[in-house]
Amino acid sequence: GAGVSQSPSNKVTEKGKDVELRCDPISGHTALYWYRQRLGQGLEFLIYFQGNSAPDKSGLPSDRFSAERTGESVSTLTIQRTQQEDSAVYLCASSPRGEGGVLFFGEGSRLTVL
């Protein structure tokens, strides 16, 4: 596709369940980011991937959060034992290079934890 694709667009889950969110970056983009946006708040950095380098996980809020990326393709963000405070829109972005590049965002995955 032409843009960053995220799925699911909406996910409602019960507290304590695990969820997986998927991001398909723009083909050829080496950098991939995950951000979280809680209702009425700004974007919160979660994790960054650049090629085959070790990811920057400094924004992950707890060990319940993890993310993987295979090479320069799809990434999955996994949240284990979801809590109500995990409810947010999870945004993925890709960039043609790590530093100085424009970020292209997907439309996000809206997660609601009941």
Added chain:
Amino acid sequence: KQEVTQIPAALSVPEGENLVLNCSFTDSAIYNLQWFRQDPGKGLTSLLLIQSSQREQTSGRLNASLDKSSGRSTLYIAASQPGDSATYLCAVRPRIQGAQKLVFGQGTRLTINP
């Protein structure tokens, strides 16, 4: 720690007016600054990217300026239209070794009244 502030939080103007959105950041050591727009329920769309060595960038009716020494950027929108209604976010990329994340402001919610 880099912090980004956008004032005002919300702005409502009549169609046709020229307007300025403000963004300030606390640490002038940045690689670049980006302006994004976010429509309700959607992801972010990059509008303009200004590298730290640049003073301004223009795209159509949009002009963004950067004064790195004072930690300020402005987004000027000329001849505003109802379709410009959205939330506008600015983000800086800190010049810190290994830091790849953008730091976002909270955004300015702009409404253009027909």
